[in-house]
Amino acid sequence: MPGPILEVGDDLVLRTVERDDAAFLQRLFTDPYARLGVHAGGHKSEAEVEAFVESEVEDDGNAAYLACVDSEDAPYDHPDDEETTPVAFVFASHVDRDRPGLVLWVPEQHRGEGHGAAALELVLQGLFRTYDAHTVGGEVLEGDAYTREAFEAAGFTDEGRGREVWFAEGEYQDVIEYGLLREEWEA
Amino acid sequence: MPGPIVTEGDRVAFRTVERDDAAFIQRSATDPRIRYSLGSIHHRSRAQQEEGIEEWIESDGTATFIACIDADDAPRGHPEDGETTPIGSFNARHVDGDRVWLSYWLLPEYHGEGYGRDVAETGIDYVFENYAVHGITAGAYEFNDASRGLLEAMGFTQVARRRESRYIDGDYYDEVRYDLLRREWEEQ
Numbered sequence: 212m213p214g215p216i217l218e219v220g221d222d223l224v225l226r227t228v229e230r231d232d233a234a235f236l237q238r239l240f241t242d243p244y245a246r247l248g249v250h251a252g253g254h255k256s257e258a259e260v261e262a263f264v265e266s267e268v269e270d271d272g273n274a275a276y277l278a279c280v281d282s283e284d285a286p287y288d289h290p291d292d293e294e295t296t297p298v299a300f301v302f303a304s305h306v307d308r309d310r311p312g313l314v315l316w317v318p319e320q321h322r323g324e325g326h327g328a329a330a331l332e333l334v335l336q337g338l339f340r341t342y343d344a345h346t347v348g349g350e351v352l353e354g355d356a357y358t359r360e361a362f363e364a365a366g367f368t369d370e371g372r373g374r375e376v377w378f379a380e381g382e383y384q385d386v387i388e389y390g391l392l393r394e395e396w397e398a
Numbered sequence: 399m400p401g402p403i404v405t406e407g408d409r410v411a412f413r414t415v416e417r418d419d420a421a422f423i424q425r426s427a428t429d430p431r432i433r434y435s436l437g438s439i440h441h442r443s444r445a446q447q448e449e450g451i452e453e454w455i456e457s458d459g460t461a462t463f464i465a466c467i468d469a470d471d472a473p474r475g476h477p478e479d480g481e482t483t484p485i486g487s488f489n490a491r492h493v494d495g496d497r498v499w500l501s502y503w504l505l506p507e508y509h510g511e512g513y514g515r516d517v518a519e520t521g522i523d524y525v526f527e528n529y530a531v532h533g534i535t536a537g538a539y540e541f542n543d544a545s546r547g548l549l550e551a552m553g554f555t556q557v558a559r560r561r562e563s564r565y566i567d568g569d570y571y572d573e574v575r576y577d578l579l580r581r582e583w584e585e586q
Binding site for chain 2: 309310345346348368370371372373374375376377378383388390392
């Protein structure tokens with residue numbers, strides 16, 4: 212289960228990623244669009260995802276969050292099963308540099324309710340409160356319409372692309388480069 | 399000294415990077431006339447550079463060369479002092495994937511004499527001939543007119559502008575991205 216609360220939004224909270232969330236995250240690596248962001252070429256076993264949590268999620272150079280829908284009485288502390296539902300994973304790489312990069316993954320059954328953009332907005336709040344990043348970036352495959360809309364709804368600007376960078380679903384796809392400046396986020 | 403010739407351009411020879419070339423490669427992370435436009439944030443000691451050669455220049459995912467001007471009688475094998483003059487370096491990362499990242503630099507005294515284009519074209523030819531890559535990406539800070547002009551002259555397309563994405567040389571600057579696909583290079 213996700214751990215304690217890090218940030219509180221209107222409909223979502225951000226909670227820590229715990230090692231036993233590997234089973235939940237494993238489905239990210241079965242999504243050919245989502246795994247681009249973590250530079251994974253293919254699927255992983257649950258044990259491999261646990262290793263990913265230990266090496267990447269728990270690295271101080273990165274920051275990872277589970278965006279959750281809490282029940283009314285859910286605690287700031289570790290919740291029980293029925294007290295929270297994780298609906299999105301957001302991974303920020305290189306938070307110690309000028310431009311952290313964001314990866315968003317929303318499982319299919321939680322799409323269509325605005326959770327993607329809301330999770331990004333809450334992560335931006337956490338990032339800009341915590342780190343002195345000047346801008347935040349995100350790379351999304353052109354064919355990943357859901358995630359592109361989420362980045363645009365969260366206020367990111369389309370800054371261009373890389374042509375035919377990543378092979379997914381049978382063809383080379385363009386990667387869209389999104390960027391957001393701190394001053395734009397504060398405005 | 400650099401080692402044997404791997405490939406040649408019009409005027410430059412690409413020789414292997416040997417471990418005692420650390421002091422030469424170190425210039426790319428120290429010389430203020432080079433390192434800001436190259437994006438070398440951390441300057442390095444010679445010992446750090448030696449470790450860098452072993453850790454990443456010698457790794458299978460990286461193709462790095464020292465660009466040299468050879469004397470007329472320079473051997474294809476290991477040259478002696480005086481038989482070759484190192485003038486810069488060409489680096490391609492991720493040659494074991496399908497997308498390569500390019501960088502190269504020249505000592506300041508060799509700028510403005512056409513060596514940059516010779517080095518870049520020689521390296522790009524080598525990459526596409528020896529690795530199964532689909533395309534090449536390169537970046538240049540917005541103020542680096544020489545590098546941007548060269549990329550455009552060689553047929554790269556400007557594809558993105560990451561706004562204020564890097565703090566370098568005292569301010570935040572845009573990083574301009576270019577790319578070039580194999581079929582575009584072969585059609586030229």
